[in-house]
Amino acid sequence: MSITVSAPGKLMLFGEHAVVYGHPCIVTAVDQRMTATLEQVQKQMFTLVAPDVGIEMYEKPMGELGRGEMPKNAGFVEMAVKNFFAQHPMQGGIRIETRSQFKSTFGFGSSSAVTVCVIKGLSALPGLQLSPREIFALSYKTVLDVQGKGSGFDIAAAIYGGTLSFAAGGKTIEPLTIDHLPLVVGYTGIKADTVTIINEVKALAEAQPGFVERVYKDMHDLVEASKEALARADWKTVGESMNKNQGYLDKLGVSSPMLDILIQTARDAGAYGAKLSGAGKGDCMIAIAEDIDRQKIGEAINHAGGQWIDVRVGAEGARIE
Ligand code: MEV
Numbered sequence: 673m674s675i676t677v678s679a680p681g682k683l684m685l686f687g688e689h690a691v692v693y694g695h696p697c698i699v700t701a702v703d704q705r706m707t708a709t710l711e712q713v714q715k716q717m718f719t720l721v722a723p724d725v726g727i728e729m730y731e732k733p734m735g736e737l738g739r740g741e742m743p744k745n746a747g748f749v750e751m752a753v754k755n756f757f758a759q760h761p762m763q764g765g766i767r768i769e770t771r772s773q774f775k776s777t778f779g780f781g782s783s784s785a786v787t788v789c790v791i792k793g794l795s796a797l798p799g800l801q802l803s804p805r806e807i808f809a810l811s812y813k814t815v816l817d818v819q820g821k822g823s824g825f826d827i828a829a830a831i832y833g834g835t836l837s838f839a840a841g842g843k844t845i846e847p848l849t850i851d852h853l854p855l856v857v858g859y860t861g862i863k864a865d866t867v868t869i870i871n872e873v874k875a876l877a878e879a880q881p882g883f884v885e886r887v888y889k890d891m892h893d894l895v896e897a898s899k900e901a902l903a904r905a906d907w908k909t910v911g912e913s914m915n916k917n918q919g920y921l922d923k924l925g926v927s928s929p930m931l932d933i934l935i936q937t938a939r940d941a942g943a944y945g946a947k948l949s950g951a952g953k954g955d956c957m958i959a960i961a962e963d964i965d966r967q968k969i970g971e972a973i974n975h976a977g978g979q980w981i982d983v984r985v986g987a988e989g990a991r992i993e
Contacts, residue, residue: 673712674711675796676709676793677790677796677991677992679785680701680704680833681704681705681778682699682700682830685697685958686898686913686914686917687892688948688952689873691838691839691840694839694840695839696892697838697895698838698848699825699835699838700829700835701830705772705785706774706830707771710794712765713767714765716735717734718733718750718768720769721769722746727743734765737753748784748787748818749768749770751814752787752810752814755791755813756790756795762798772785779864779951781830783818787811787814788807788827789830795807807990808824808831821871822866824838824841825838830989834847834989835847835853835985837895837899848899850902854962854966856969857982858938859978861930862930865951869951869953897913907960911943912944912945915947918947928948930954931952931953931957933976934957935947937973941965941968941972941973942962944959
């Protein structure tokens with residue numbers, strides 16, 4: 673018996689970093705997806721085939737999941753299977769093959785999307801049908817087991833899709849009604865390490881707690897105001913909020929020369945506003961503009977040494993294919 677599940681990647685619109693410390697953020701799902709095919713096998717063995725991240729074939733006895741060595745790119749899938757089977761014991765083993773429509777270096781959340789695919793797929797195999805909340809809890813536990821840190825916003829985007837208002841740990845997961853969001857996305861060509869950057873911001877917060885708390889408070893207010901501007905499709909105000917959010921992230925020290933170049937390029941080419949999206953230091957930047965200007969801004973990003981990624985946002989959440 674086999675099942676194929678897909679889940680979307682994500683882009684953070686507002687509130688990164690502050691969300692790790694209990695503040696809200698806004699995240700949207702992108703129309704590039706991760707796919708996992710799961711097959712129950714008789715042998716008590718876990719097998720992973722993930723060619724997009726260089727894993728031709730990785731095998732481990734089911735009883736040893738989570739123990740000993742875990743190749744970097746296998747960790748999320750292995751821990752997802754371990755956590756699922758700990759709660760829902762089953763006979764036999766599992767073979768999983770993953771495919772991604774986007775590069776794991778973009779910062780679109782390939783680890784969270786693959787984790788969600790595996791948990792949702794396993795929950796459907798024996799006819800358990802876990803609720804989205806239960807899938808969130810198991811997937812978020814898996815992410816924390818592997819990388820120790822994170823708000824879970826990327827997990828929520830992969831499960832629910834659309835555009836969400838989210839607060840750390842899933843305290844709030846609220847879909848926002850936004851029909852259309854004219855974003856332009858540019859990749860810096862630099863892979864950022866989220867956990868390292870979270871730790872750098874934590875060190876800054878320990879050194880200057882009052883300063884960082886004020887930045888988080890300003891971001892919190894900005895997220896609330898941006899929800900209303902997004903609902904009104906008021907792209908000019910959304911753009912101004914993006915510029916403000918970028919200013920706050922700059923204060924936290926998480927921008928980078930390449931992000932600054934691409935953000936300024938997008939603004940100069942006619943975007944209402946632009947900011948980095950995610951942990952910072954690399955990965956992607958986003959800009960908001962009138963539809964008619966998107967192509968011109970995308971080409972300017974390419975010209976400036978970035979890579980324009982032509983995605984649509986507000987995509988559907990995890991689904992059985
Ligand atoms: C990383 O994409 C966004 C952060 O806020 C981390 C997180 O929320 O898990 C920096």
